[in-house]
Amino acid sequence: MSLRKAYLLIFILLLVDQVSKIYIKTNFILGEEVEVFKWFKILFIENEGMAWGTEIPGAYGKLFLTLFRLVAVGGIGYWLWDSVERKHSSNYLIVAISLILAGAFGNIIDSVFYGVIFDDSQQQLATLFSDQPYGTWFHGKVVDMFYFPFWHGNLPSWLPIWGGREFTFFNAIFNIADMAISTGVGILIFFNKKAFHHN
Numbered sequence: 001m002s003l004r005k006a007y008l009l010i011f012i013l014l015l016v017d018q019v020s021k022i023y024i025k026t027n028f029i030l031g032e033e034v035e036v037f038k039w040f041k042i043l044f045i046e047n048e049g050m051a052w053g054t055e056i057p058g059a060y061g062k063l064f065l066t067l068f069r070l071v072a073v074g075g076i077g078y079w080l081w082d083s084v085e086r087k088h089s090s091n092y093l094i095v096a097i098s099l100i101l102a103g104a105f106g107n108i109i110d111s112v113f114y115g116v117i118f119d120d121s122q123q124q125l126a127t128l129f130s131d132q133p134y135g136t137w138f139h140g141k142v143v144d145m146f147y148f149p150f151w152h153g154n155l156p157s158w159l160p161i162w163g164g165r166e167f168t169f170f171n172a173i174f175n176i177a178d179m180a181i182s183t184g185v186g187i188l189i190f191f192n193k194k195a196f197h198h199n
Contacts, residue, residue: 001094003084009095013102017176018109021143025114026128028145030121039150045173046121046141066111066138073108076101092187092195099184106177107142114140144173 028034028044035041048062080097083089115135118126126134135141149168157164174182188195 001084001091003081006080006084006094006098009098010102010105013099013176013180014106014109017102017106017180020145020176021110022128024143024145025118025121025126027125028121029123029125033147039148041147041149042145043147043173044121045144047144048141062111063138066108069104069108069111073101073104076104090195090197092191096184096187096191096195099180099187103177103179103181103184106175106180110142111140112138114143116140142175144175144178146175146179147173 024042024044028042030044030046033041033043048065076097080094080101083094083097116133116137117129118134118140119130119132120126120134148170150170152168153166155162155165155167
């Protein structure tokens with residue numbers, strides 16, 4: 001796979017990711033939900049950018065996370081370039097790296113820019129290029145919207161630890177960028193031999 005094709009894949013994923021996020025930001029109020037199917041909902045939430053909404057404590061936690069991501073994206077970008085330049089790297093590996101790079105870069109765009117180009121989404125629709133932004137550079141929140149609650153109910157009381165508790169499967173809320181990262185990592189795990197096989 002050529003570098004040009006890898007860049008095209010990354011560009012398409014970034015475009016779809018950002019168009020979907022901007023649409024949600026400008027058409028949904030934070031916490032608003034639309035049921036597509038019983039098991040699939042569009043639910044607008046924002047988080048600080050780590051998995052499951054985890055935050056790094058302290059005034060500079062968010063800045064540290066964003067800067068770390070920028071460095072990581074640089075490393076992944078080099079890995080992609082190096083894999084293509086070797087000529088013998090498998091397409092599985094190049095596609096996987098491209099997906100991971102696109103996903104990481106997609107969420108970085110939120111973190112770096114969204115705080116200064118959008119106003120708040122609480123109890124109002126956000127405005128793109130607002131003159132009253134909700135944050136500052138490198139302190140934007142990542143937009144998530146895809147929610148697949150396949151099953152919701154109370155677990156059987158005989159189960160240890162969680163017995164009798166309310167439970168939702170699957171309760172993660174994510175975006176296109178997250179899907180790209182997960183798919184890329186999945187390719188590396190499940191197609192490991194093919195991904196790292198040299199032609």
